[in-house]
Amino acid sequence: MGKTEEFIIPVGPQHPALKEPENFTIKVDGEYVVDAKIRPGYNHRGIEKATESRTYIQILYLLERVCGICSICHMTNFCLAVEEAMNLEVPARANYIRTIMHEIERLHSHSLWLGVAAHEIGFDTLFYYIWRDREVIMDLTERISGNRVNKAIPTIGGVRRDIPPELIRDLRKGLDVFEERIKYYKSLILKENTVLNRAVGVGILTPHDAVALAAVGPTLRASGIKSDVRADDPYLVFDEIPFNVMTHDGCDVASRVIVRCDEMLESINVIRYCLDHLPDGPIRVKVPVIVRVPEAEVISLWEAPRGELIHYLKSTGGTMPYRYKIRSPTLGNLPAVQKMLIGNYIADVPIIIAAIDPCFSCTDRMTFVNVNTEKSWVWNNEQLRRYGNKWYQQNS
Amino acid sequence: MVPAELLKIAELIVFPGFLFLIVYALFLEWVDRKFFARLQNRYGPQHTGWKGILQPWADLIKLLAKEDITPAAADKTIFTLVPIFYLAIPLTVMFLVPILGANAYLSFQGDLIVVIFLFTLLIQLVFFGGWSSVNTFGIVGGMRAALQMLSYEIPMALAAIGPAILAKSLSISDIAQWPSRLIGLLSNSSMPLSIAVGASAIFVMAVGFGIFTLCMLAELEKVPFDIPEAETEIVGGWQVEYSGKKLALLRLGGDIELVAASALMTALFLGGPLGPWPIPPAVWFIVKTTICVLIISNVRALFPRFRIDQMTYWMWKNIVPIAVLYIVAVEMLAAVI
């Protein structure tokens, strides 16, 4: 038998399996994946550089658009960082409303992911049903915040809108309906053999590998490791309310599905608890229109639907930050993806990539580090393009 | 008096020939898409014509008007011939299946074997189409089609032979008459015997119908067996490089293949176009093939896509033994009747 030639399949940047552009170059031998190379960077927009020339209120809305699905996460995390630097005390009602919006966003994100995962394995019927049921959450979000996607509820010092009593009533009713449907989908997925065939034993990530490759979020929790920022390092009101971390021992795609379904049910419980115990009082503290942050260095951790989100703020006094850095959870999960792809079939590639719930809009911000001079700098899109053109002109 | 040859040529071109088949194929595509959409709680085609019935026509005409690009590295002869043959072969199959009455346009002993052979040839064309595209995704799609063919050809042939054994003939036009003959036989014999024989015949032939439907789904490359053309994995598989007129021919060929598959299911298991008077056979043909398409649409909405190794394993491990047992049961039934 001669040596079989290796076959290279490019998945991305444009591919029906990816909702956002990314490049996975996959070497295959027949139907087996032998090697995978991941190249992020197609969604780089220069956001971190843009924060250095905008005031804090303007940055609030800039960061909302880092990612459509995790917009509340980026906004509120930024607010927490700035409030920590300014030593601002946010009223209790604002924190409860922030928590409610945060968990509603988690519901939205996980149900969107469930539909997309069903689509990746070819189960379009389930995809349509789940997205139809997700509309309940979208409609409620629109009524609470004024927009379906970019919700713009948190602000420095509190929240911008209150939830009136009739809306609380409708929110409870909507949550009941949604909970019924999620329970049905979870039982369906566990019963349907054809779905389990595509998900069980696929994309194995052992607990040892998960910790060594720094996986975060449901990817980590599906390998049995109990790690959640809301429990380990509580923010907002998570130190006051009862809250369980959901894990599963399967280490494969099916357990990631189960972990996310369980997280959705747990989020519904958290929202109900917050609605029951919503304190009265103001929803925001007065801050000046042009916010001035004293000299400080703040790291703010957050549990986004995809995992641990880290924001770093360095301020030297003044109205604009000196440096703002975002490390989003998908970047943490990408090395684990490379490990998971090897040894599986081509047919499993879309579902494995989808199983970490990739959000490449959050992921692509590039910092350049020159190892010789130990200088680091951040470029925005325009500077990168000019440098690239110049380099090609000189070297080709 | 119109000469017989002229009548035959008119039949070939208009009814039940090319024109009727093309119109009927596009109608069945609409039925398929509309039923599939309703099962998924959405509308399906809605605005073109009455409830979207002209949507398949609109898609076909739009594709015919688009630019036709052949990749520079592709094998031009095979690349161009594949869509043409992909359209011609299902049309050929349709001439061997009874539509207007008990006899097809062309029938002879052994035409069942010819039909099975033509279906095999169709999948070979899929492989050639993918291979000649010289595109990574096309080649993977073509190879998957070849592997899929190895899985479902045997159960399909076994399931098709069952009615042939029962009807003691290898011509589809004769096979289509086995239900009417069975009913005639049973009404002439004693009550308990006819009930026992009738019930067991229905059960055994239902198993055969199920196996044949499954294999026809794999032939038509519909979910759960649309592995050669998996959209989310290999972007369109073997059809990825086809565009414009060639893609239009491929899609039309796929629709006529749907007609051929459901016509075969009707002729072999449901008694063909024969039915109680006074409804004419052509209407029975349309009703029965539409029911078959509804069954296919339902199965399409029910399952996710199989993986190619799971499909091969499951077919050989589960379906082939059932098919063999089914043939044994049919033999026993044929001895009684």
Added chain:
Amino acid sequence: MAIEPELLKHLTKKPATLLYPFEKRPTPEGLRGRHKWYADRCIGCGLCAQVCPAFAIELDGRGRDIKGWTVHLDRCIFCAQCAEVCPVDAIELTQEFELAGYDRAGITLKFTKEIPAQATPEKTTEKKE
């Protein structure tokens, strides 16, 4: 096979699709849509233009001789920060969301002090030949 009863149940239900634009849903209160400028309330402080994250607001004149107010809808991100920061509540975001236009003139809202306070200028919606 587990989903089959669910499938058959849907044959009798009305489809979940909203046939927009033939069917429209009522928009919720508080939807952040098109802007409305109350010319008689505006004091020309310029806070809205200063705070806008997308630099979409232009003032014509300042202080008491404010003559007009323009918002570029192709830049606006509908965050309602301008409405929030205005000290005299001269800006309001209404519930109208069908704001597409064929050219830049069609999606620029120019308000002037001559036009009565509640009315908003018409946008061009016909395609230019």
